[in-house]
Amino acid sequence: MSAREAHVELLLGRVVHDAAGRRLGRLEEIRAVAHGGELFVSQYLVGRYGIAARLTTESLLPRVAHLLRLGTRRDGYVIPWSWMDLSDPEHPRCTRPMEDLPGIADDQPPYRPL
Amino acid sequence: MIEEGRRVDLVGEVLDQQLRDFIGRPMGNVDGLVLELREGEPPRVSHVETGGVTLARRLRGPLGGWLAAAARRWGATRGEPFRIPWSRVKEVGLNVDLDLDADATPAWYWEHRLGRIVARIPGS
């Protein structure tokens, strides 16, 4: 069984679709956990606002509003590793419909409250 | 070694962070991160990649092609991406600290070559 590869820097920003082909957003972050000195992917974070999130971790306007304490509202999905199909690295696919996915909550890293 | 159970954000905490060698000297950035995809198992972070070849792949348009050609022609690794096994990573913080000697890696190839030329100019 050959191990395939994916590159984090090339996955970043790719549009992710759900099992029904609906657009979930763009890949913003990949969370990993350390076990025995190795890192294993645990979740993929897909954000509604996309690559701008790399700049600000969220979209610019909500973030600026948050900085001025004018309220927050973040949008997106958390995809557990087992529900992500990376066989085509240019088109990452979630293997479940969007209704099954937990949303990104305000207090989950990397969306830490400032 | 990264402590057991520690959560790491691969994009926010590892990608593009500065690499430092075993005595803290800068040796480039984490330009790429390789995941080993395994059937029925979570993907494993297998390598850090650094260097022009990796960067060229990230650039869109003609700039990427030009950089890739330049890396093949003049790069230390002749067009092959420079990969560092994840086992050589000691710690991930504001920098990614490696258990490597920068002098012995392609990361400092051009620093050494140009350093020899620079050394001939008085005052250096």
Added chain:
Amino acid sequence: MKLTPKQLVEVALGVLTSVGGYLDVGAVATTAQSGAEFGFRHLWVLGLGTLVVVFLVEMAGRFAAVSGHPLRTAMRERLGFNFFVATCTAEMVVGTLVLASEIGGIALALQLVTGIAYRWWALPAGLLVWALLWNGTFGVLEKGVALLGLVTLAFVVAAVKLHPAPGAVARGLIPGGGGGGGAAHYWFIAVAILGALISPYLFWFYSAGAVEDHWDEGHVATNRMVAVVGMGFGSVVAAGVLIVSAMVFLPRGIVVDDYAQVALGLTTALEGSRGFYLFAASLGVACLGAALEASLAMAYVVAQGLGWVWGESLRPRRAARFSLVYTGALLVAVVPMLLGVDPLALTVFSMALTAVMLPIAIFPFLVLMNDERYLGRHRNGRLSNAVVIGVIALGFVLAVVTIPLQLAGG
């Protein structure tokens, strides 16, 4: 404000940054022109520019001191490679033009003193800057330029000797319009002053300088003071230029077209040829400092973004790629002056380009100064964030308005 001897030495970084980044050929040109045409009515613009720069310099220094990373390193790390490529390219282009203008300033100062045309001084000036960078260390340059910078106080002395009416000066500090006709020109000069004062390269330089000087978290309070005193120094001198120009040229209806006229202003104010030479020395020193800073800033931008070994404190052979960046930049920058490009025109042009890039250059402050990983409890508070957002907004205004105003009112 009492300063310990150690703090006095640290203030040297602030003064160097001020003399080189704040008070440079652009600042002298715009404040002189402003005084000659509008008297004291742009003093509030100077005040605004100083305030902005003090805030941003303090942030740049705090970031480097607390995290040990200069701003440009963190910009690559936090904002990604593509952002780095775009901003690095822009900084190199604009930076080279700014560097060329500063070399022009040094050459002009030498022309004033010797009578030999500035074109002949371009290469020696470039060589001087290069030799200082190549052979010097950061500490030596820092203290050397700070000491030399004291000569620019001649403008302050001259301004005081001319006895400006305090009431008129005070009125100039209140924001207002130019009154009467020429509103477009008034605002063009206002925008030009801000564009000359708020140069991103001065933040990259100061941030890298804090790392070169081995600042740490204990320097946070010192940094605040250095930012105020350092930038305050430059702004007081710039105000001096404006006041001298206003008192000498405005009554005579002289429009400032070239630096010889500004020299004339100091000559008149200080009664004699001493003033003339002091002006030439001040211009030369300010531009030398700026040239050193601008070339180092370019090397910092490239090296810190690509993870190279960097540092002016290192011998060139120990930071070969870094040293070759500023060497290459200087080689390119002497060309315009060699070709006889008008230094004043190039200055105005490069300032306009800097103004256009300002919003993108300042935006990273918003992200980085709030990053918990780098700053911990030293993150920006609400006031500092509001200031950054205000500066970005101001930057947008400057960016949009600069080119049309230049066409309409320049």
